[in-house]
Amino acid sequence: MSSHPSSPTASAPSTVGALVPHAVSRLRAERLQRSTRPFLARGGPKGERCEGCRLRPSHCLCALRPTQATRAGMCLLMHDAEPLKPSNTGWLIADVVAETFAFGWSRTEMDAGLEALLADAQWQPYVVFPQEFVHEPGRAVQQLPPPAQQEGARRPLFILLDATWPEARKMFRKSPYLDRFPVLSLHPEQISRYQLRRSRRDDHFCTAEVAALCLDLAGAQRAAQTLETYLDIYTHHYLQAKHQLPPDWRSADHQQLQRLQNAP
Numbered sequence: 001m002s003s004h005p006s007s008p009t010a011s012a013p014s015t016v017g018a019l020v021p022h023a024v025s026r027l028r029a030e031r032l033q034r035s036t037r038p039f040l041a042r043g044g045p046k047g048e049r050c051e052g053c054r055l056r057p058s059h060c061l062c063a064l065r066p067t068q069a070t071r072a073g074m075c076l077l078m079h080d081a082e083p084l085k086p087s088n089t090g091w092l093i094a095d096v097v098a099e100t101f102a103f104g105w106s107r108t109e110m111d112a113g114l115e116a117l118l119a120d121a122q123w124q125p126y127v128v129f130p131q132e133f134v135h136e137p138g139r140a141v142q143q144l145p146p147p148a149q150q151e152g153a154r155r156p157l158f159i160l161l162d163a164t165w166p167e168a169r170k171m172f173r174k175s176p177y178l179d180r181f182p183v184l185s186l187h188p189e190q191i192s193r194y195q196l197r198r199s200r201r202d203d204h205f206c207t208a209e210v211a212a213l214c215l216d217l218a219g220a221q222r223a224a225q226t227l228e229t230y231l232d233i234y235t236h237h238y239l240q241a242k243h244q245l246p247p248d249w250r251s252a253d254h255q256q257l258q259r260l261q262n263a264p
């Protein structure tokens with residue numbers, strides 16, 4: 001990882017205080033240490049990147065990081081190189097959802113931290129995966145208990161397999177420690193409503209979009225909208241940086257994020 005002070009520009013908001021590295025950031029650092037490709041440690045061959053958001057310093061989003069406290073937690077099981085990809089959106093989930101946990105996936109070994117998390121009685125884990133891959137009767141669910149019944153109950157912990165689709169299928173099949181948990185499957189109406197609202201044509205959602213749908217099901221609408229908006233802003237900054245253009249700090253999405261942050 002590169003380390004440098006983020007250079008403030010005329011239009012970019014300044015970062016307030018130092019950001020504590022979150023679970024995905026820590027996993028990335030661990031993974032980099034094991035990397036045999038040293039250029040990755042410098043942020044890739046195309047120049048330096050902010051270690052808080054992985055973007056170029058001129059496009060740094062750290063000052064906008066919209067952390068939300070939610071009842072729901074997120075548990076990211078990340079395939080090998082996933083934490084290293086600048087396009088990985090699990091990172092954004094960890095920015096927004098205060099209680100996000102991240103572990104490298106292994107077929108043969110289970111991380112002790114993951115084991116402890118899954119055994120923690122405050123959480124009700126749900127593996128988020130399509131219903132057609134679930135063979136045990138009654139294991140797939142499409143909803144969570146209504147919010148009124150959630151008080152005092154266990155908090156939902158969404159287990160997201162953060163990987164390409166073929167990798168995720170393999171992870172789902174070959175993780176026996178997940179077999180005891182219900183599988184939360186997004187239902188078609190929810191998916192099509194989402195596609196309409198987001199003007200999406202396909203249903204290959206990225207991990208952050210799946211997380212937003214889960215938050216919505218858990219009754220955490222503001223966190224869901226915050227994550228979606230933040231994903232759009234991240235995508236904008238990422239693409240603008242790639243094309244060597246400045247980001248639009250006053251875009252509709254930036255204003256929407258501010259409204260979500262300021263709303264009572």
Ligand SMILES: [Zn+2]
Pocket residue numbers: 006050051052053054055060061062063
């Ligand atoms: Zn940054």
